[in-house]
Amino acid sequence: MTEPILAVRKISKLFGSVIALSDVSAEVYPGQVTCLLGDNGAGKSTLIKILAGVHQQTDGDFFFEGKRVKFNSPREALARGIATVYQDLAMVPLMPIWRNFFLGAEPEKGRGLFRRYDIEFAKRTVREELGRMGIDIRDPDQPVGTMSGGERQSVAIARAVYFGAKVLILDEPTAALGVKQAGTVLKYIARAAARDLGVIFITHNPHHAYPVGDRFIILKRGRTRGIWNKDEITREEMIRSMSGADEMEALTHELDEVTRRRETNKLADSEAGS
Amino acid sequence: MATKATIAGQRDERVAQIGFFRNLFRQPEVGAVIGAVVVWAFFAIVTPDNWVSVTGVARILDSSSTLGIMAVAVALLMIGGEFDLSAGVMTGTTALITGMISTQLGWSIWLTMLVALAFALIVGYLNGVMVVKTGLPSFIITLATFFILRGANVGVTRLVVNQVRVAGIDKVPGFEAARLLFNTEFQILGAEFRTVTIWWIILTVIASWILLRTRYGNWIYATGGDANAARSQGVPSQWVKIALFMTTATAAWLVGTMNDLRLRSAVASQGIGNEFIFIIAAVIGGCLLTGGYGSAIGASMGALIFGMVRVGITFAGWDTDWFYAFLGVMLLVSVLVNDFTRKRAEAVTVAGAKAKTEEKEAA
Structure with missing residues (x-):
C-alpha cells in the first residue's frame, strides 16, 4: 500500500469541558474511499472540521502529504488541496451550471477594458469535466435550482475535483437523497477515487458506505470504535458494530x-x- | 451554442430540443420587451398622428433617458439583493451641491461636479457599509438616508440662498462645455434628440457587459442569489454590495448634474418620490425583488415604458392626472406578463429535467 496522503495520530478536541474527540487516529490513502461512520454525536463532524481547517485539534498530530500541518482556516486547507463539499453545496440556485461551477474562480480572457469572462471555455470545461465524472448534462445554461439533489451534489463533487482537490471530504452527501439519487452520487464518489483522490465519505448509513468504501472508520462517542479494510469486515458486522x-x-x-x-x-x- | 456542444465531446442530441422559445423566455427582459411593444402599439392605435413619427420617438426617448440611467443602476443593485431608497433624492442633493457651490463661490462647474461626485460616493459607501456591517435590511437604512437628505436639501438650500431654488447655474464658468457633453440637443431628421439618450444607451450596454461578460457580473448575481454560497466560494460579497450602492449614488450624481445643465437651476424638492419609479422600472424589466435575477436591458425597457406612457397621455390629449393610474395598470400588466413568462420558462426547464431523470431511471 502507498503512503497515506492524510493522517491523524491520537487527535483530541475539547470544546470547553466537552470532549468531542479523544485519541482518534486515521489514515486516508489516495485512490481510496475512506468511509467515516458513526451515529449523531459520534464526532464525525468535529473530525472533518479539523481536516478542513475549520477547527484546530487540541492535541495530537495532523499529517498531510507526509508533513505535519495545522490549518488555521478552511482557505489554507483548500489551498493545499483539501476540499470539502458540504450539504448546502454553496451553489446559487438561480444561476446556470457553468456560472456556479466557476463561481469565485472565473476564467478570463482579453486585456484591459476588454478583460472578460471566458464563457466559451467555461461552458466547454463544465461539459467536459462533468462528462469525465460520467454526469451527462443536457445544457450548461440550466439553472442549478432546476437540477435534482443528486445532480447538484455531483456537480459540487466535479467542481472540487476540477479545482485540484487531492483530498475530497464529502459531508453526508447522500443523507437527503432517495435511493436512486443516492446510487448516482455513490457512483460519482467511486469515480472521484478512481482519479486518484483520497475521498473521505461521511455517512451514518452503512448501506451507502459499504458498496463504495475501501476502508471504514467507525467513531463512537468521540473515540475510534474500529478501523477495517473492506476484506476484513462484512456489511452485517459493520452494522452491528455501528449500533x-x-x-x-x-x-x-x-x-x-x-x-x-x-x-x-x-x-x-x-x-x-x- | 450547438457547435460548442459538439466540440465538447459527446454530441448531445437533447441540446437541439431546448428550442428557440425556451431560450428566449429564459431571458429576464423578455416580459419588458413585450410590454414595451404592447404599450407602443396601444398609443399607436389611440394617437397615431404624432406617435408614429421621428418626433414621437424623440419625445419618448427624452422622457425616458434620465430615468433609464437610474433604472439600470438600481437594477444592478437589486440583482445584488439590495434596495436604495435614497437614489431619487440623491439626484436632487448632487444637483444642489453643484448648483450652490458654483453659483455662490464662482467655481468652475467641472470642479463642483467633482465635489458633488465625491459626496455621492461617500454617501453610497456609507449606505453600503451600514447595510453589510449591520445586516439590517437596506430598505430601512436607505430610508433613513432618504429622510436625512430630503431634510438637508431644503434646509441647507434655504440657509445658503435664502430660498428653495438655486438659479443662474448657466452663468458659471464651464457651463456650456459641460452642457455640450452631458445634456445638449441635436437634430436627426428634423426632430430634437438629446445627448442624455446617448449616455443612457452607452451605460445600458456597459452595465449589460459587466453583468453578463465579466466576473464582476457573476459576483453580482451570486451575491443577490445566495450571499452565503457566494462568500463560501471566495466572492467578496460585502464589497460587491458596497460597490453597487456607490454605483447608484454615482448614477444619481450623473442625473443630478444633467438636470442642472438642462434646467439651468436646481430645486430642493428635486428627485423626491422617484426612488420608487426606479425600482418599478427595474421590476418591470424583470428584476426579482428578492435579488439574484434581472437584467440591465430589462430595466431600460422598464424606463422606456414609463417614458411612453408619460408622452402618450400628453399626445392623446388626456388629463395628465391619469398618468399614475395608467402607470399602475402598466406596472400590473407588465409584472403579470413577466411572471407568466418566467414561470413558463422555469416550468419547461423543470419538466425537461424531470423527463431526463425518468428516462435515466428507466434505462
Missing part, C-alpha cells in the same frame, strides 16, 4: 412495547366509540 448489538436488542424491545401499548389504546378507543 452495538445490545443496544439494537434493547431498541427492539422498546419498540415492541410501544406497539403493544398503541394497540391496547386503539382497542380501548374503539370500544369507547361503539
Whole structure:
C-alpha cells in the first residue's frame, strides 16, 4: 500500500469541558474511499472540521502529504488541496451550471477594458469535466435550482475535483437523497477515487458506505470504535458494530412495547366509540 | 451554442430540443420587451398622428433617458439583493451641491461636479457599509438616508440662498462645455434628440457587459442569489454590495448634474418620490425583488415604458392626472406578463429535467 496522503495520530478536541474527540487516529490513502461512520454525536463532524481547517485539534498530530500541518482556516486547507463539499453545496440556485461551477474562480480572457469572462471555455470545461465524472448534462445554461439533489451534489463533487482537490471530504452527501439519487452520487464518489483522490465519505448509513468504501472508520462517542479494510469486515458486522448489538436488542424491545401499548389504546378507543 | 456542444465531446442530441422559445423566455427582459411593444402599439392605435413619427420617438426617448440611467443602476443593485431608497433624492442633493457651490463661490462647474461626485460616493459607501456591517435590511437604512437628505436639501438650500431654488447655474464658468457633453440637443431628421439618450444607451450596454461578460457580473448575481454560497466560494460579497450602492449614488450624481445643465437651476424638492419609479422600472424589466435575477436591458425597457406612457397621455390629449393610474395598470400588466413568462420558462426547464431523470431511471 502507498503512503497515506492524510493522517491523524491520537487527535483530541475539547470544546470547553466537552470532549468531542479523544485519541482518534486515521489514515486516508489516495485512490481510496475512506468511509467515516458513526451515529449523531459520534464526532464525525468535529473530525472533518479539523481536516478542513475549520477547527484546530487540541492535541495530537495532523499529517498531510507526509508533513505535519495545522490549518488555521478552511482557505489554507483548500489551498493545499483539501476540499470539502458540504450539504448546502454553496451553489446559487438561480444561476446556470457553468456560472456556479466557476463561481469565485472565473476564467478570463482579453486585456484591459476588454478583460472578460471566458464563457466559451467555461461552458466547454463544465461539459467536459462533468462528462469525465460520467454526469451527462443536457445544457450548461440550466439553472442549478432546476437540477435534482443528486445532480447538484455531483456537480459540487466535479467542481472540487476540477479545482485540484487531492483530498475530497464529502459531508453526508447522500443523507437527503432517495435511493436512486443516492446510487448516482455513490457512483460519482467511486469515480472521484478512481482519479486518484483520497475521498473521505461521511455517512451514518452503512448501506451507502459499504458498496463504495475501501476502508471504514467507525467513531463512537468521540473515540475510534474500529478501523477495517473492506476484506476484513462484512456489511452485517459493520452494522452491528455501528449500533452495538445490545443496544439494537434493547431498541427492539422498546419498540415492541410501544406497539403493544398503541394497540391496547386503539382497542380501548374503539370500544369507547361503539 | 450547438457547435460548442459538439466540440465538447459527446454530441448531445437533447441540446437541439431546448428550442428557440425556451431560450428566449429564459431571458429576464423578455416580459419588458413585450410590454414595451404592447404599450407602443396601444398609443399607436389611440394617437397615431404624432406617435408614429421621428418626433414621437424623440419625445419618448427624452422622457425616458434620465430615468433609464437610474433604472439600470438600481437594477444592478437589486440583482445584488439590495434596495436604495435614497437614489431619487440623491439626484436632487448632487444637483444642489453643484448648483450652490458654483453659483455662490464662482467655481468652475467641472470642479463642483467633482465635489458633488465625491459626496455621492461617500454617501453610497456609507449606505453600503451600514447595510453589510449591520445586516439590517437596506430598505430601512436607505430610508433613513432618504429622510436625512430630503431634510438637508431644503434646509441647507434655504440657509445658503435664502430660498428653495438655486438659479443662474448657466452663468458659471464651464457651463456650456459641460452642457455640450452631458445634456445638449441635436437634430436627426428634423426632430430634437438629446445627448442624455446617448449616455443612457452607452451605460445600458456597459452595465449589460459587466453583468453578463465579466466576473464582476457573476459576483453580482451570486451575491443577490445566495450571499452565503457566494462568500463560501471566495466572492467578496460585502464589497460587491458596497460597490453597487456607490454605483447608484454615482448614477444619481450623473442625473443630478444633467438636470442642472438642462434646467439651468436646481430645486430642493428635486428627485423626491422617484426612488420608487426606479425600482418599478427595474421590476418591470424583470428584476426579482428578492435579488439574484434581472437584467440591465430589462430595466431600460422598464424606463422606456414609463417614458411612453408619460408622452402618450400628453399626445392623446388626456388629463395628465391619469398618468399614475395608467402607470399602475402598466406596472400590473407588465409584472403579470413577466411572471407568466418566467414561470413558463422555469416550468419547461423543470419538466425537461424531470423527463431526463425518468428516462435515466428507466434505462
